[in-house]
Amino acid sequence: MTIGRKPVLELGLFRTHRSGQEGKLGGLPFGLPASKWPSCKVCGLPQGYIAQFRASDQLRLGRDGRALFLFQCPDGALCESWDPSTGASCALLIDGDQLTNHSTDAPAGTPVEPEAIVVGWEPADQAFGTYVGGTPTFGASHDETLGKQGRFLLQLFGYVDFKGPAPTPDQTGAEHRHYWGGRYGIDNVRVEQPPNQRQHFGDWSRGQTDVPGRPSQIMIHENGEWGFEWANFDGGNAYVFMDDERDWAFYFCEK
DSSP: OOEEEEEEEEEGGGOOOOOSOOOEESSOOBSOOGGGOOBOTTTOSBOEEEEEEEOOSSSOOSSTTOEEEEEEOSOHHHHTTTOTTTTSEEEEEEOGGGOOSSBOOOOTTOOOOOOEEEEEEEEOOSSOSSEEEEOOOOOTTOOTTTTTTSEEEEEEESEEEEOSSOOOHHHHOSEEEEEEOTTTTOSEEEEEOOSSOOOBOOSSOOBBSSSTTOBSEEEEETTSOEEEEOOOOTTSEEEEEEETTTTEEEEEEEO
């Protein structure tokens, strides 16, 4: 199995300087024309923004300067966002001459996921997590018909991890949960609350309402790894493929 490259990420809350060319997960889309924001074809509500990436040598999108924007319906269980034919998810290709130079506000009431900025790339050391290129890591329940008509672009996992020391609740405004003990390091937990009350969306969402893109909860493990839950892929991964013949990208989720 060929493994691609995984992103090195920085918490969007701390990324003060941006070129607008960065790939990113969550937050608000940068460069997306507001008129292009997709709605779910099942329930009619605006889809939630998931991620974006620019065309590169490792992510061939058909044209130079093009950007890929990913969306899915916030109610993925009801609207079946794992099936690309339902219209509850969207992989949107925007050419460079159509991109704006600013962030696009989410439609009113649309949840905003916590944000992580891609600051570099490194070889993916295992068939797991978020990565670009290589070979997708499908689960045992994979539907062989999905993705068959396209070229694999990238895989997304619903947990974002970071390098370096973990921030404090004062810095993030999030609940911090410290885990340790046992085989998986989760036998014990110590919870730190931020100094100010959090405003967040609900059990399924990881973002805060008062600062779009700010995480609601940070998880810190005894080996020093830390991160947060990010997008709801129904407990599995999201996969993005490119149909070069039709110049079209598509996106689905699977456990």
